[in-house]
Structure formats: structure tokens, C-alpha cells
Amino acid sequence: MRKSAQNGILKSMMRQPVCTSTIETSPCAENTLNPIRKLVDQLVINPNPEKSLLKLSIGDPSVFGNFDPPPQVLKAVSDNLATSCYGYVPAHGLVSTREAIAKYYNTRTSPLSSEDVYVTSGCSDALRIAMECLGSEKRNILLPKPGFSLYQTIAGNRGIPVKFYDLDPEKDWSIDLDQLESLIDENTAAILVTNPSNPCGSAFSVQHQLDILAVAERHGFPLIADEIYQNMVFEGESKSFGELSENVPVLSCGGLAKRWLVPGWRVGWLIAHDRHNRLSKVRDGLTRLCQVIIGANVLVQGAIPQILETVPQSFYDDTLNRLKNAADIVYSELKDCPQIRPFKPKGAMYMMVQIKIDQFEDINDDMEFVEKLITEQSVFPLPANIFGIPNYVRLVLTVPEDILREACKRIVEFCENHKVGVPHKKPRAETS
Secondary structure, three states: OHHHHHHHHHHHHHHOOOOOOOOOOHHHHHOOHHHHHHHHHHHEEEEEOOOEEEEOOOOOOOOOOOOOOOHHHHHHHHHHOOOOOOOOOOOOOOOHHHHHHHHHHHHOOOOHHHEEEEEOOOOHHHHHHHHHOEEEEOOOEEEEEEOOHHHHHHHHHOOEEEEEEEEEEEHEEEEEEEHHHOOOOOEEEEEEEEOOOOOOOOOOHHHHHHHHHHHHHHOOOOEEEOOOOOOEEEOOOOOOOOHHHOOOOEEEEEOOOOOOHHHHOEEEEEEEEEOOOOOOOHHHHHHHOOOOOOOOOHHHHHHHHHHHHHHHHHHHHHHHOOOOOHHHHHHHOOOOOOOOEEEOOOEOHHHHEEEEEHHEEOOOOOHHHHHHHHHHHOOOEEEEHHHHHOOOOEEEOOOHHHHHHHHHHHHHHHHHHHEEEOOOOOOOOHHH
């Protein structure tokens, strides 16, 4: 009897139709979009096989092997490997690590303690935590244009509405403060600022920083400061917003990636500058959001106290000198080309170059410029549409000098071949 019943159940199961309907994705996944990936995926990348491909597109200083981390950084991790760095630690970071970061960034005007520091999985994770903690579906965040595309990715993932304020290339990429203030409404949660800037290579003057803080103070909301390139300024003076702010709370996001040249190690930090204790509720939220991934890499964060203590100033100075030299080379090589206009950077590791579309015979926008440049000259800059500004490209300055010079030579040759008055040439792929 039991066997008969079991057979009946099996037959019944076998008669059930197989479900073939498509499984839906969540709104969270649907709204998560990286503009860089979307735009790069649309590019037709077909390099000239007769020329080596020169990539000026990737903001990773480790790619070419000419910007290596200092030996003190490697030793710190090696030394830490011999300790008990294998288990879980507080989600917002080891106390010793938070103390070291607070000490490193402590100033007379902005005193810090370990309670002000949250260790994160890279600066991008710090930005995610800051934006998620302050923004919501009903509370918007103001973003720079042009600006790092990850900000939109984070906002889209959480349904945070954003508005874009303009950076003026004619004024060293400073913020148009009147336009910025016109975007503010009763639902604005924060202004996100990037200084020094990716993609612009700009570094705000201290006076401009104070003017930005004055706007935030008038409206009573905090700044989120992407300061991954803090202290990477090779022209002029620029400081941390947290150091300058007297009354405006600042969530400063940084990390090891750029200044210490180890972007793949994925350890960053968020520092809460809060002189009047306005972030008491936010701090609890920051801690809880750190718990989403149960903390950053323990091996690397455990090495941070030794890294901050032992890396000599000469390493930082050498890095800046080499970046400035690269910027000088590229600017000098491109400045006399009539069809483009390079903007000399003051910090970070990038240069923006304007494409004068009206000076070209057969190029209509930055995407077409990049596609044809790759096809004919095997040079790959990043079209600045990705960053919210058309008809510019971003060049990376961490490339070896010989490659930079060769890339600039090819870019100038390309512009000459496509300038107004030159007959349209068929793309190489169409020739027989």
C-alpha cells in the first residue's frame, strides 16, 4: 500500500509541467549601472594591428609597473602576516588602525580620534556608505559634472535621486556656485565634492573651498568629500574640506589606493569631521552600514599603522614630481594642436582634453573621436561623456614617459589627418 502511494506521488510529480518562465531581477539590480562600463561596451575597439595599443584610459597607477608602492608598504603587510590577522574584527575597523588614521589626519583645526574613523573596503565603499547614510529615495544628493561615474552607480543602486552641478573648465574646473545653489531644495541631503578631481585633474583653491562650505552652511547640510587624492596636489594649495570646515559636518572618504599606489588592496576609510556633534545619528548609521560586508580586509588594515608611520616623505614627493612631469610633457606636446585643447592639471593623475568638433572634417563627438583614434592610431583615451561632459577625453598620467610621448605624437597626427579641409578617409577596416 505504501509503495503504491509513493508511485502515485511520483507519477503526479512527473506529470507537472516544467516551469520555463523568465525569473525577474530586482529593482536594486535593475537600477545599478556603471556608466563607464555601459559606454565602453558601446565603443568599437578595433586597434591598428601595425601599432601597439597605448591605453591612456585606466586610472590604475599599477598597470605599467612604473609607479610601484614603496618597500615600506610591502614590508608592513609582510610583517602583519606573522600576526593573528586571520579572524573577524569590528566591522568599522581595528581600533589600532582607526587610531593611526585619526593621528595621521589630525590637525589643530580639526582634531580627530578613533571614534571619527570608519575603515572600509576601499574609498568606493566609503563613498557608498556615506551616500547611503545621508541619501534616500526622498532625499537628493548634488553631484559634480563632470564627475566620477561611480557616484551615479551608488545612487542608482539605492534609488537616491541626484542633481548635477557644473564645473567650469575656464576657471580651473571650479564649481559654478550660483548654479549649485539653484539646485538646492528642501529635500537636498548633501553636496558631494571631489578634490583633487577625477576626471578633471583640478585642485580647488582654499578660498574656493571656503566658498563651497559657506553654501553648505547657509542651507544646513553636510558635505561628502571624495578625497582619495588628498595631498596629491602639485600646483597651488588645496586642503581637506574637513580641516577647513568650522561648522559644516564633512564625511571625508579616502584610502590607500592612489597615494600609496595599491588600488587592488581595497582598503579605505571614512572620516567624520563634526565639531558640533551634528552627526550623532549619522555615526550610528555609518557603523551599521559597515556591518553589511562585516568589515574590510584585516591583513591590509592591520598594516596601516606601520604604513602611515614608516613611508618617508620622499616617496610622496617623488610621486608628485613624476606626475607633474608627465602633465608638463602631455601639455607641451598637445597645446599647439589646433583641433584640441589640453587643460593643465593641478593634482590627481589625469588631464582633460577638449575636442574642438568644429575643427574636424568627419568627427561628430568624443565617442567617434576615440573610436577612430583607436582604429587608426591604437591610442585609447576615455571619452568624457562617461563623466557627464561631451567632447572631451580624459588622459591618464601614470603612463611611462616614452609611451606618453608616442601617444601624444599619434594624437597630433590623427588630428592633422581629420582636420577641416582634409578629404574624408575611409576607416581602415573598409579598405581593400
